[in-house]
Amino acid sequence: MAKAGAEADMNLEEGSGSKAGRILLFAVPILFTVVLVGALLALTNPNTRNTVLETANKVPLVGSMLPKPTYTPAQQAQKQEEKQAASAEATISELKTQLQQKTTELKTAQKAQADTQTKVDDLQKQLDTAAAAQTAKAAAAPAEEEGPSKQVKQLAQTYGSMSASKAAPILQTLTDAEIAMVLNAMGTEQRSGIMQKMTADKAAKVSIMLKNATSAKALEAAANTARTAADKASQPTQAATSTAGSLNQDQLAQTFSSMDASSAATLLAQMAKTNQAKVLTILKSVDDTTRSGILSQMAGTDSETAASLANKLIGG
Structure with a gap:
């Protein structure tokens, strides 16, 4: 029993000694290395020593055992x-990066x-x-307005719907300027037939006026002037020429009597807009049946003109 206890103590001591021996086995070389390095550093060049120390201080465990590098003031x-140079270089590099970024922006x-400028230029x-285009359109607008007026176009359309043999005698009762105004608003074929x-x-005079006409407006102005002059000239001699004018009235009566009431009413309604006295003369020259039919048709299309003509016929 006592012997067994002694053996156990001996084994424990051997185990403890074995562990201590192992620690010394590893520690002694390390300590020897540290001492040796320290001695070598003390004897070598300071610059080399400081370099080695800087490197060794970065090694875990070993760095804590070594002294810190010592530097001279220089x-x-x-x-x-x-x-400072490293810091300045880093700053310069950062500034270059920022400059490149700003340049890209x-x-x-x-x-x-x-x-944007390209879009503005396109707009x-x-x-x-x-x-x-607007300016050109505005400049062309007056030229478009140089055509015959609406009333003249309607009058030309009325005469154009009649046969040439019926329209020609009626037109010849107008002034040369009025004939030219109406014919100018017609087509070439209709104008030629009339x-x-x-x-x-008469045809020669009208042809010359058509050739010299500068515009439809000029023809209308000339026709209005000629009609005013003709009315003034006919007033003083109207009583003296009643006998000589009876033939023209007969011709007019025959012409309008042979026309259908609708065409005659349309024609006279247009004539009344420029010379109502002439229309009254024509209505007085036809028989009662023709006059009634014409006024009836006119009342259906232009009641105001028909009423005005009827009032003047009643008034004498």
């Missing part, structure tokens, strides 16, 4: 300059501005084109 100044902004071109039925002298 070395410290050099180290400070190196740090500037190029993007310039491209966007160029695109300006469209605006200029529209303005030019002029063939006119007297040679």
Whole structure:
């Protein structure tokens, strides 16, 4: 029993000694290395020593056992300059990066501005084109208005719907300017057919007026002037020429009596707008049946003109 206890104590002591021996086995070389390195560092060049210490201090466990590098004032100044140079280089690199970024942003902004300017130029071109078209349209508008007036077109249409043999005698009772005004608003074929039925002298005069006419408005102005002059000239001699004029009235009576009431009413309604006295003369020259039919048709299309003519016929 006692022997067994002694063996156990011996084994425990051997185990403890074995562990201590192992620790010393690893620690002694490390300590020897540290001491040796320290001695070598103390004997070597300070610059080399500081370099080695800087590197060794970065090693875990070993760095804590070694002294810190010591620098002379000159070395410290050099180290400070190196740090400042490294810091300045880092700052320069960052500034270069920022400059490159700003340059890229500037190029993007310039491209966007160029695109916007291109769009503005395109819109300006469209605006200029529209303005030019508007100006051209406005300049052409007066030329379009140089055509015959609505009343003259309707009058020409009325005469054009009649046969040339019927329209020519009626037109010849008008002034040369009035004939030219009406014929100018007709087509070439209609104008030619009516002029063939006119007297040679009348057709020649009207042809010259048509050739010299500058515009439909000028013809209308000349016709109005000629009608005013003709009315003034006929007033003093109206009583003296009643006998000589009876033939023309007979011709008019025969012409309008042979026309259908609708065409005669349309024609006379247009004539009444320029010379109501002539229309009254024609209505007085036809028989009662023809006059009634014409006024009846006129009342259906232009009641105001029909009423005015009827009142004047009643008034004598």
